[in-house]
Amino acid sequence: MTNVSQLARPHLRSLLMHVPDGILDAPTSVGTAVVATIGVGLALRGARRELDDRTAPLAGLVALFVFASQMLKFPVAAGTSGHLLGGALAAVLIGPWTATLALAVVLLVQSLAFADGGVTALGTNVTLLGIVGVxxxxxxxxxxxxxxxxxxxxxxxxxxxxxxxxVPAAALVFTALFAIGGQVPVPLDRLAAAMVGVHTLIGVGEAVITALAVSSIVAVRPDLVHGARRTLAQRPLTIREKVPA
Structure with missing residues (x-):
């Protein structure tokens, strides 16, 4: 997503990856904070069913990978750039409940330590990336x-x-939130077209990165991939008999 503080520019050249302070009004920000709080609370309970002694370390590594990847931007179109959101990737690797917790922690650290995303917009960012994206x-x-x-x-x-x-789904939800409580003078139709159109391109990059990351783990340890557990459980058991020499 874009730096929305620049959305009033004629060509909408930046992307909303983390919503900054002041883009949405106070009631909308409070509303998303409530949604985020409920979502994280449910995720705390749900993650207990997803994590065990083998997968808990992977959850930390996934959070670290998403944190680092969000610092790296790739070109999308003229004057625009994007970075990994990581919601789908985290959900497939460690489960959706744990992924919501991981994204919430990543966004909290980025907001407080790196000023990447506003503090008052933390609930909005957790809702968009940690709930909708995941x-x-x-x-x-x-x-x-x-x-x-x-x-x-x-x-x-x-x-x-x-x-x-x-990715475009999260952009579409942000557009809906902006329609409710947007504080930047941008025509809603232009905002919707820019957000969904450009974030579809970002989604392509997200898909490539996700496929590469998931395939690398599936190739060596599919049992650690949450999204592969059901597939592994449905595979028929094959017993090979040792043939005497």
Missing amino acids: WVGWLVFVGVRALLPKRPASVVPAAAAGALVS
């Missing part, structure tokens, strides 16, 4: 995975599809 990505992943062959390799294209859809 859960839209996860639901699309589950739907696409159900249509593909029941094998670990199918997790990769399903994860890519989830990542592709999750």
Whole structure:
């Protein structure tokens, strides 16, 4: 997403990756803070079912990877850039509840330590990236995975599809929030076209990065990938008999 403080510029050249302070009015920001608080509270309970002794370290590594990746930007179109949001990637690797917690922690640290995203907009950013991005990505992943062959390799294209859809979905939700409480003088139709159009391109980059990251782990340890567990459980057990020499 873009630096929305610049959305009044004629060509809408920057992307809203973290919503800064002052873009949404106080009631809207309070509303998203309530949604984020409820979402994180539910995630605290749900993550207990997703984590165990093997996957807990992976959750920390995923949060660190998302944190570092969000610092790196890639060109999208003339004058615009994007970076990994990481919601779908985290959901596939460590589960959607744990992913929501991981994104919330990442956004909190970025807001307080790096001024990346406003403090008063923290609830908005957690709602967009940690809830919408994670859960839209996860639901699309589950739907696409159900249509593909029941094998670990199918997790990769399903994860890519989830990542592709999750980014413009978060941009669309931000547009709806802006329609309710936007504080920048930008025509809503221009904002919607810019946000969804450009973030679809960012979604392509997100899909590529997600596919590469997931495929690298599936290739060596598919049992650690949350999104691959059901596929592994459905595979028939094969017992090879040792043939005497």
